[in-house]
Amino acid sequence: MRSVQDGAPLIGRRAVLAGGAAGLALAHSRALAQTFVRLPLGSSPRARALTKDFPQKGEMILQRSRPPLLETPFAVFDKGVLTPNDRFYVRWHYSDIPTTVDVDSFRLKVHGHVEHELSLSLSELMALPHVEMTAVNQCSGNSRGLFAPRVAGGEWGNGAMGNARWTGVRLSDVLKKAGVKPGSVQVRMHGLEKPPVAASPPFRKSLALDHAMDGEVMIAFAMNGEALPLLNGFPIRMVVPGWYATYWVKMLSDLEVLDKPDTNFWMATAYTIPDTPHADMMPGQTGVKFVPINKMVPRSFITNLQSGAKLPRQGKSLIRGIAFGGDEGVKTVELSLDGGRNWAAARLGKDEGKFSFRRWEADVTFPKPGDYMLQVRCTNTAGIVQPAVPNWNPAGFMRNVIESTRVTVA
Numbered sequence: 001m002r003s004v005q006d007g008a009p010l011i012g013r014r015a016v017l018a019g020g021a022a023g024l025a026l027a028h029s030r031a032l033a034q035t036f037v038r039l040p041l042g043s044s045p046r047a048r049a050l051t052k053d054f055p056q057k058g059e060m061i062l063q064r065s066r067p068p069l070l071e072t073p074f075a076v077f078d079k080g081v082l083t084p085n086d087r088f089y090v091r092w093h094y095s096d097i098p099t100t101v102d103v104d105s106f107r108l109k110v111h112g113h114v115e116h117e118l119s120l121s122l123s124e125l126m127a128l129p130h131v132e133m134t135a136v137n138q139c140s141g142n143s144r145g146l147f148a149p150r151v152a153g154g155e156w157g158n159g160a161m162g163n164a165r166w167t168g169v170r171l172s173d174v175l176k177k178a179g180v181k182p183g184s185v186q187v188r189m190h191g192l193e194k195p196p197v198a199a200s201p202p203f204r205k206s207l208a209l210d211h212a213m214d215g216e217v218m219i220a221f222a223m224n225g226e227a228l229p230l231l232n233g234f235p236i237r238m239v240v241p242g243w244y245a246t247y248w249v250k251m252l253s254d255l256e257v258l259d260k261p262d263t264n265f266w267m268a269t270a271y272t273i274p275d276t277p278h279a280d281m282m283p284g285q286t287g288v289k290f291v292p293i294n295k296m297v298p299r300s301f302i303t304n305l306q307s308g309a310k311l312p313r314q315g316k317s318l319i320r321g322i323a324f325g326g327d328e329g330v331k332t333v334e335l336s337l338d339g340g341r342n343w344a345a346a347r348l349g350k351d352e353g354k355f356s357f358r359r360w361e362a363d364v365t366f367p368k369p370g371d372y373m374l375q376v377r378c379t380n381t382a383g384i385v386q387p388a389v390p391n392w393n394p395a396g397f398m399r400n401v402i403e404s405t406r407v408t409v410a
Helices: 012-018 074-078 122-126 170-177
Strands: 002-004 035-038 046-051 061-065 068-071 108-112 119-120 130-139 161-170 186-191 203-208 218-223 237-239 251-256 273-274 290-292 300-303 308-311 315-324 330-336 358-366 368-378 403-409
Touching: 012 218, 074 315, 108 170, 119 170, 122 218, 130 203, 130 237, 161 170, 170 218, 170 251, 300 368, 300 403, 315 330, 330 358
Parallel strands: 108 251, 308 403
Antiparallel strands: 002 130, 035 046, 046 061, 061 068, 108 119, 130 161, 161 218, 186 203, 186 251, 218 237, 273 290, 300 315, 315 358, 330 368, 368 403
């Protein structure tokens, strides 16, 4: 995380407040798609509509219109290490999300086991020291559509993720301002998203107090140098680097310090994983302990080739992609031309920070014409390597198997 000094290239308080969603209406999309994309899902239907019907968004893959689930087309990830705001994936849990936000009346409430309850305006929040960090935001169920046997939930391809340079304030600074009382154990986060019926549990997520106070967890008001898009959480959202996006609460409006562990539905029942290596279990297996999902794991992808691509036999072919280490940095990225029997190190691009995507590339000369199975794997700085066998769990979480791309050399 980088502190942002006065005069640094950063949008200022006035620009954020004026450039946000005051007066911006979010119309629920009619999703009038003109074209479709075929995702590499494990089962049919594989076709998804492409839509431009959502405000502040370019062409996105439509997984669901209400609440919005919009997937980033995978070709976007080949354009650069940062995912453009207008192509950044969208995932909400409930359909009742604000269509406008009044930046003048908006307040962040801080309460619970604290010395001083706070009601912070955006101006008061942004008066705290600013920090920046580049970090991957990835849905817990990214790639769920590739699970076999198939599981319930949004059938995402590999595009329920994005990487941005986030600007905001440390969560720890806000909590220090409120004064956390001794005996506090967790911080619960709640946003403006509401369930459509009173019987449904409000979407709330909690972090252990020591995690919330580590100086890395942020309350962000900007991504990639601009105010957050409404669909990505304007005016403020949580950034929990290295952890799955379920904790990155959007349209953050409430912080509650708890003196006992949070047992609400979204912590105790939803977003839980088998407490096993790779969050793996057998379909139908019983007696498995489940725990709340937490840290991300390493992943890597080829971005400039799709399965079925044809490459020339003569000369070198450039193969490139992205990798990230989960909750650690990228140590190595390796490429295999023979389905994982032999591996060679790829060149790594600029290190944008341990929580960021990292570019990689390799110049490849194929020994003879024919069909090849390209595979790419990442090892993070903690020594965790992508597995060769996919995991399975009933929620379709945490897929990070080594990815394969078939090509023909002629």
